[in-house]
Structures are given as structure tokens and as C-alpha cells.
Amino acid sequence: MxxxxxxxxxxxxxxxxxxxxxxxxxxxxxxxxxxxxxxxxxxxxxxxxxxxxxxxxxxxxxxxxxxxxxxxxxxxxxxxxxxxxxxxxxxxxxITECAAQMAMMLGHSYAVVTTLDRAVPQIQDRLLTAGLLQRCASVRGTGLGVLELEEDTERTVREILTQARAAVEEDHAEVICLGCGGMAGLRERVEAELGVPVVDGVAxxxxxxxxxxxxxxxxxxxxxxxxxxxxxxxxxxxxxxxxxxxxx
Structure with a gap:
């Protein structure tokens, strides 16, 4: 294949x-x-x-x-x-739809952590069109641009964790989706520190x-x-x- x-x-x-x-x-x-x-x-x-x-x-x-x-x-x-x-x-x-579909198999609600806040409405619209928004607790931006994700991995993980924790504690999300292809490879680190399932859309x-x-x-x-x-x-x-x- x-x-x-x-x-x-x-x-x-x-x-x-x-x-x-x-x-x-x-x-x-x-x-x-x-x-x-x-x-x-x-x-x-x-x-x-x-x-x-x-x-x-x-x-x-x-x-x-x-x-x-x-x-x-x-x-x-x-x-x-x-x-x-x-x-x-x-x-x-x-990867947007696949991440959300998998997240809904793992918990009652999920959240997406993405890059800039301006991307949030675009992702929400995509999830709505796909019929996946109803169980989305929130879409949160890290404030990092797409190209910034590769500049400092430690900072990227730190900003993802900040928003992911808020999604779990404040928005009651049970699963986190990494909301950018540029976040590929960070799932295990985020999941280990967060303690809830984290889904990478590419995987x-x-x-x-x-x-x-x-x-x-x-x-x-x-x-x-x-x-x-x-x-x-x-x-x-x-x-x-x-x-x-x-x-x-």
C-alpha cells in the first residue's frame, strides 16, 4: 500500500x-x-x-x-x-477531520490547539462543515505562527501545553487534537505531561x-x-x- x-x-x-x-x-x-x-x-x-x-x-x-x-x-x-x-x-x-473523528472515539469532547488565533474561525468552520463541531469543547490558539513552530521546539511544546491544560481544566475537553501539520512529532511529549489522550492528525x-x-x-x-x-x-x-x- x-x-x-x-x-x-x-x-x-x-x-x-x-x-x-x-x-x-x-x-x-x-x-x-x-x-x-x-x-x-x-x-x-x-x-x-x-x-x-x-x-x-x-x-x-x-x-x-x-x-x-x-x-x-x-x-x-x-x-x-x-x-x-x-x-x-x-x-x-x-487531517482535521481524521483528528476529530479519532478524538471522538477516545472521549466525550475534544479540543483543538492550533497556531495563531486567526486560524480558530477557519478550523471551526471546517469542523462545522464536516459535522464534527458539536463535540468540540474549544479551539485555542497558541499565538505561534506556523513557521515559528520549528524555531524553538521547547517553546512550542510549552505554548501547546498552556492552551491544552486550559482546554482540559476550563473547557472540559477530554482529548486534545494538535491543530497544525507543523506540530507533527510532538504528540508524545504533550500527552506525557498533560495526562489525557493527544491526537496528531497526520498519524x-x-x-x-x-x-x-x-x-x-x-x-x-x-x-x-x-x-x-x-x-x-x-x-x-x-x-x-x-x-x-x-x-x-
């Missing part, structure tokens, strides 16, 4: 961190391929960058040459999952992908996620018309 893990931003070091966690989480015999868009924002912190990244992710998928059995989209709260489900013939797993999505592919299941194509209708789309895929990697 081969799982493609797609970091929605263009920061190579974050792609490497996400790849490492996915490989660590996968079962023996599962092959992980990780990539990122050929163009787009270095980090995603708002609706503009999120929508831009969604197009860049679809562009990458439209031009990706290797075969894979499932896709893991490694952006928390990012748009584009539904479009990827239309585009691909393999099942698609978004959860890999596990769900293995289960679904193993059961021989995939996305329904009869209505909502039917393939795009054939038509002319000017300059698509975009990367084929740009200079540099993937272009002329």
Missing part, C-alpha cells in the same frame, strides 16, 4: 517532518510518499493563503506522476478536500487510510464527489505554464 502525504505549504523542512511522522505511524508494508505544491505560500495563516494553497494542491495532484492508494492532506483546517475527492479515484483523508489520517484501503473501500462517486465534468479549463494545470519546477 502506498499513501501520498501532501503538505499544503511549500516549506520543505515541514514536509520532511510530516513525512517522518507518517512513516513512523504507518504499518510495516505501507510506503509513504510525501510532497508539497510546486508553488504557493510558505505557510498558511488565513483564508487567502488557504484558498491559494488549495489550488496549488490540486495543481500538484493533477500533475503527480506516481501511483498511490490513498491521499492524506496534511493541512489543518484547510479547504480543498472535497475537490481532491472529485479529482482522484483513491480515498482522501484530511490519525495514515491509520484511517490504511484501514479504508485495507477494507477495499473508497470515495463514493455517485453524486457529491463525482468526477469533474469534462470541459476546457484555461491554463490548467497551472504549473505546466509557469517557469521553474514543473513548468517550462
Amino acid at each position: 502506498r499513501i501520498l502525504v501532501l503538505n499544503p505549504n511549500t516549506t520543505a523542512s515541514m514536509t520532511a517532518t510530516i513525512r517522518a511522522l507518517a512513516e513512523e505511524s504507518a504499518r510495516p508494508g505501507t510506503e509513504i510518499t510525501a510532497t508539497q505544491p510546486l508553488w504557493g505560500p510558505e505557510s498558511i495563516e488565513g483564508h487567502f493563503e488557504g484558498q491559494l494553497s488549495a489550488v496549488a494542491v490540486l495543481d500538484r495532484l493533477a500533475t503527480f506522476q506516481e501511483q498511490f492508494d490513498a491521499l492524506v492532506m496534511a493541512g489543518f483546517g484547510e479547504p480543498g478536500r472535497e475537490a481532491a475527492q472529485e479529482l482522484l479515484d483513491v480515498p482522501v483523508f484530511d 490519525a489520517a495514515v491509520g484511517f487510510a490504511e484501514a479504508v484501503v485495507g477494507l477495499g473501500l473508497s470515495t463514493s462517486k455517485v453524486r457529491g464527489f463525482a468526477p469533474p465534468r469534462p470541459k476546457t479549463i484555461t491554463s490548467w494545470p497551472l504549473s505546466r505554464h509557469l517557469p521553474g519546477p514543473g513548468g517550462n
Whole structure:
């Protein structure tokens, strides 16, 4: 089984961190391929960058040459999952939804600890659209930008723990979800100090992908996620018309 893990931003070091966690989480015999868009924002912190990244992710998928059995989209709260489900013939797993689904199997309510406070409404909207917001006790921001997560691991863990403890003590959350792909690899440290289950969306999505592919299941194509209708789309895929990697 081969799982493609797609970091929605263009920061190579974050792609490497996400790849490492996915490989660590996968079962023996599962092959992980990780990539990122050929163009787009270095980090995603708002609706503009999120929508831009969604197009860049679809562009990458439209031009990706290797075969894979499932896709893991490694952006928390990012748009584009539904479009990827239309585009691909393999099942698609978004780390936001996978983290929340797994958290609800482990406790009555869960909380998300993410990056900047401006990301909170975007994540709440994503959970609402997915039908997962009802059991979300809170979404809390650490105040750290996405790229700051890699600058000082000790500070990152400390800020996550501050918000996670508040979510447990004040919001009555029973499970914590790490709300950014850039937090990959921090689950065990946070869980050990917090004393409640902590879910990493990348690991959860890999596990769900293995289960679904193993059961021989995939996305329904009869209505909502039917393939795009054939038509002319000017300059698509975009990367084929740009200079540099993937272009002329």
C-alpha cells in the first residue's frame, strides 16, 4: 500500500517532518510518499493563503506522476478536500477531520490547539462543515505562527501545553487534537505531561487510510464527489505554464 502525504505549504523542512511522522505511524508494508505544491505560500495563516494553497494542491495532484492508494492532506483546517475527492479515484483523508473523528472515539469532547488565533474561525468552520463541531469543547490558539513552530521546539511544546491544560481544566475537553501539520512529532511529549489522550492528525489520517484501503473501500462517486465534468479549463494545470519546477 502506498499513501501520498501532501503538505499544503511549500516549506520543505515541514514536509520532511510530516513525512517522518507518517512513516513512523504507518504499518510495516505501507510506503509513504510525501510532497508539497510546486508553488504557493510558505505557510498558511488565513483564508487567502488557504484558498491559494488549495489550488496549488490540486495543481500538484493533477500533475503527480506516481501511483498511490490513498491521499492524506496534511493541512489543518484547510479547504480543498472535497475537490481532491472529485479529482482522484483513491480515498482522501484530511487531517482535521481524521483528528476529530479519532478524538471522538477516545472521549466525550475534544479540543483543538492550533497556531495563531486567526486560524480558530477557519478550523471551526471546517469542523462545522464536516459535522464534527458539536463535540468540540474549544479551539485555542497558541499565538505561534506556523513557521515559528520549528524555531524553538521547547517553546512550542510549552505554548501547546498552556492552551491544552486550559482546554482540559476550563473547557472540559477530554482529548486534545494538535491543530497544525507543523506540530507533527510532538504528540508524545504533550500527552506525557498533560495526562489525557493527544491526537496528531497526520498519524490519525495514515491509520484511517490504511484501514479504508485495507477494507477495499473508497470515495463514493455517485453524486457529491463525482468526477469533474469534462470541459476546457484555461491554463490548467497551472504549473505546466509557469517557469521553474514543473513548468517550462
